[in-house]
Each structure stands twice: as C-alpha cells, then as structure tokens.
Amino acid sequence: EIVLTQSPDTLSLSPGERATLSCRASHSVSSNYLAWYQQKPGQAPRLLIQGSSTRATGIPDRFSGSGSGTDFTLTISSLAPEDFAVYYCHQYGTSPRTFGQGTKVEIK
Amino acid sequence: QVRLQQWGAGLLKPSETLSLTCAVYGEFFSNNRWTWIRQAPGKGLEWIGDINHTGSTDYSPSLRSRVSMSVDTSKKQFSLRLRSVTAADTAMYFCARGLVVARVVGHNRYYDFYGMDVWGQGTTVTVSS
Numbered sequence: 001e002i003v004l005t006q007s008p009d010t011l012s013l014s015p016g017e018r019a020t021l022s023c024r025a026s027h028s029v030s031s032n033y034l035a036w037y038q039q040k041p042g043q044a045p046r047l048l049i050q051g052s053s054t055r056a057t058g059i060p061d062r063f064s065g066s067g068s069g070t071d072f073t074l075t076i077s078s079l080a081p082e083d084f085a086v087y088y089c090h091q092y093g094t095s096p097r098t099f100g101q102g103t104k105v106e107i108k
Numbered sequence: 109q110v111r112l113q114q115w116g117a118g119l120l121k122p123s124e125t126l127s128l129t130c131a132v133y134g135e136f137f138s139n140n141r142w143t144w145i146r147q148a149p150g151k152g153l154e155w156i157g158d159i160n161h162t163g164s165t166d167y168s169p170s171l172r173s174r175v176s177m178s179v180d181t182s183k184k185q186f187s188l189r190l191r192s193v194t195a196a197d198t199a200m201y202f203c204a205r206g207l208v209v210a211r212v213v214g215h216n217r218y219y220d221f222y223g224m225d226v227w228g229q230g231t232t233v234t235v236s237s
Contacts, residue, residue, distance in 0.1 A: 001169070035223035037153075044202055044230055045153065050223035057225075088153055092206065092221055096168045097155040 002027050002091050006100035012108040019076040021103045023089035028069045030093030036065055036074045037088045039102075045088065049074065079105070110135045114203045114228035116188075120235045126190040130203030130228050131183070141166075141206030142179065142186040143224055146199040154199075158206055159186055193235045203228040 003026040013019055023034070032052040037045035047056040049065035052072060062077045076083055084107050089100040116128035130142070144156040157167035159177040167175050171190070179186045190197060207222035 031221075033221055033223075037224075039153075044204075044227035045224075046227075047223050047225045050225070056223070090153070090155075090223070092223060095166050097158075099153040099155065102152045 004100035006103045010104045012106050014108045015079050021074040023072040023100050025070040029091045032068050033093030034072050035090045038085045040085045110226045112228040126193050129187045131185045139208040139210050143204045143206045144188045145202045148199045195235050198235045200230045202230050
C-alpha cells in the first residue's frame, strides 16, 4: 500500500498569501496519478488537480500542481477567502487507492 | 452535466448490514470506476473500493472480508454493502465517479485515469445499539 504523508498538518495564512502544500508518497506513484481535493465542512470533496498537474474543469488558475515520483506539491498562488479549507492528496495509480491525512489551510 | 445521487439507511445496529445505492444521471455508463469513499467524524478520507460497468471490483484490503459492490447498468446505479457493521463504521459515505477515458492507438486500447471528478452528496451512517 502506498502511504501518502501531507505536510504541514495545518497552514495558517492570510488572504492574498501563497500556500504551498506537500504530499510525499512511500513508493513511486504510478503514471503520476496523483490528485488534489478541496473539502469544506459539510461538503463532498472537490477535485482540483489530477495527473499531478492538470487542473480539473472550472478550477481557477491560482491552483497549480507539480511533482512526480514520490514528491508532489499543491500551490495556491494567492489565497482567496473561499480557499480556506482542508486539502487532500490522493493516489489512484496503484491499488489500494489511498489518501493523505489532509492539510487544513486556516485564516491567520 | 453528470450528477450522482445516493441514498440508504442512516442508522444501523451493530452486526447489521450497511446498504447504499448511488444513481448516475446525465451520462453513458462507460469505462469509469464507480467508487465508494467514507469519512469518519473529524477524520480524513478512506477509499472503500470501486466497480466498473462489467462488475469488475477492487476493494480495500482492510474491508475486503465484509464489503461487496454491485452495478445495475439498466438503472445506471451502483451499490455498496458492508456486513457486520460496528461503531467503527460510523461515517459519512460518498459515492464518486473515477473518470476513465479509453483511447485507441493502432490496434491497442489504452485507459487513462482522471481522478474522482463527480461526487454524490454523502450519506451519514451511524452504527449504535
């Protein structure tokens, strides 16, 4: 099983600041099948990035993903008020599919 | 516009069977991986497993002994059953579409995966005596 470890657990930032979230895999992620999801309280997760770096439909370009192999990054270039949420990375290249434990981006 | 709508019993007693169904609206029931995920209160996301339109399944090893999934292509629905539930199975359960697109190159067919792009609204399941 591929274990995904996200860091930090919590990121305290102000609107307009840049957010950098990390996801490290215990083994190489097949075909860079690494996705990022955003989840707000009481809602289903929303797909932001798939294939490590491709934005999903309708996702603003302030969200970007990068990385390959075992190290991946989600960057939010300038935090909007609606971006404060929990973010999960997810690998879907190898069974069992797994999620990271999440990074909470909170208002400082 | 694809939409998923899910339903099922929300309150169970220990040892009972959890049963949830997810209906797919707005698309042809094709190569996708129809997925179940759960989230315990205050915790992260846990992949339960998935199924495709032919009924081919893939389950989480930690739940494999108790879980089964099925698909009804005529109704465009897929279902989850989890046997012998305990309080540890209390969670929000989500269905989702794992988008898969087939492409043909020469005589070969390849499948590209695009993550879980459409989600159901979630069903709260509580296990309590």
